[in-house]
Amino acid sequence: KNQVxxxxxxxxxxxxxxCTLQCNYTVSPFSNLRWYKQxxxxxxxxxxxMTFSENTKSNGRYTATLDxxxxxxxxxxTASQLSxxxxxxCVATRMDSSYKLIFGSGTRLLVRP
Amino acid sequence: KAGVTQTPRYLIKTRxxxxxxxxxxxxxxRSVSWYQQTPGQGLQFLFEYFSETQRNKGNFPGRFSxxxxxxxxxxxxxxxxxxxxxxxxxxxxxFSGGARGQETQYFGPGTRLLVL
Numbered sequence: 001k002n003q004v005x006x007x008x009x010x011x012x013x014x015x016x017x018x019c020t021l022q023c024n025y026t027v028s029p030f031s032n033l034r035w036y037k038q039x040x041x042x043x044x045x046x047x048x049x050m051t052f053s054e055n056t057k058s059n060g061r062y063t064a065t066l067d068x069x070x071x072x073x074x075x076x077x078t079a080s081q082l083s084x085x086x087x088x089x090c091v092a093t094r095m096d097s098s099y100k101l102i103f104g105s106g107t108r109l110l111v112r113p
Numbered sequence: 114k115a116g117v118t119q120t121p122r123y124l125i126k127t128r129x130x131x132x133x134x135x136x137x138x139x140x141x142x143r144s145v146s147w148y149q150q151t152p153g154q155g156l157q158f159l160f161e162y163f164s165e166t167q168r169n170k171g172n173f174p175g176r177f178s179x180x181x182x183x184x185x186x187x188x189x190x191x192x193x194x195x196x197x198x199x200x201x202x203x204x205x206x207x208f209s210g211g212a213r214g215q216e217t218q219y220f221g222p223g224t225r226l227l228v229l
Contacts, residue, residue, distance in 0.1 A: 041222075042222055042223075043117070046217045046218060049215060049217060089155075089156065093215070098169045099169065100158060100171070105155045
């Protein structure tokens with residue numbers, strides 16, 4: 001079954017601290033792995049896209065890693081800011097005759113001052 | 114460059130009615146995808162249009178339909194509304210969708226639909 005599981009469901013950290021969000025996927029055939037940030041009441045914003053041959057990709061203070069062998073990805077946020085408070089959604093792309101995005105349920109991050 | 118716009122932003126309908134949502138992609142983008150987001154199911158893919166043709170479809174009943182116009186603007190229609198159709202409907206655009214789905218998608222702010 002094609003699915004994406006994220007952990008933790010929610011997370012509270014203090015401003016300035018680092019955190020890591022996890023994503024496990026069982027999507028086949030696999031094409032790429034995306035991370036999105038979604039602020040409350042707004043559409044998702046793309047953070048990173050990685051193909052199976054890429055191990056890591058950064059976007060500012062966000063660094064995503066991908067292990068295609070274990071089908072795991074992580075999103076590391078460095079020196080968190082209040083504006084990082086949002087939901088982070090992991091998405092795996094399944095590719096056969098056409099592509100389909102399989103979404104995780106997201107991790108809700110709250111950064112406190 | 115203007116982002117993806119969706120209208121209306123909020124909508125209240127009653128069961129049995131139908132609704133049409135509109136999405137204008139980023140200028141130059143030809144692929145438009147629609148998603149439904151609910152607290153229980155998260156984000157789910159509805160369908161994708163490219164050059165006025167439906168290229169990809171999720172697992173939703175036939176009550177959900179869409180179309181794309183020659184200027185790449187897209188509409189989504191839901192007929193015979195049910196309470197469970199209450200959700201945030203998101204539209205996303207990309208240049209071509211990409212042969213392997215590797216393009217960045219740009220999402221609009223969504224239309225929040227409440228069915229009473």
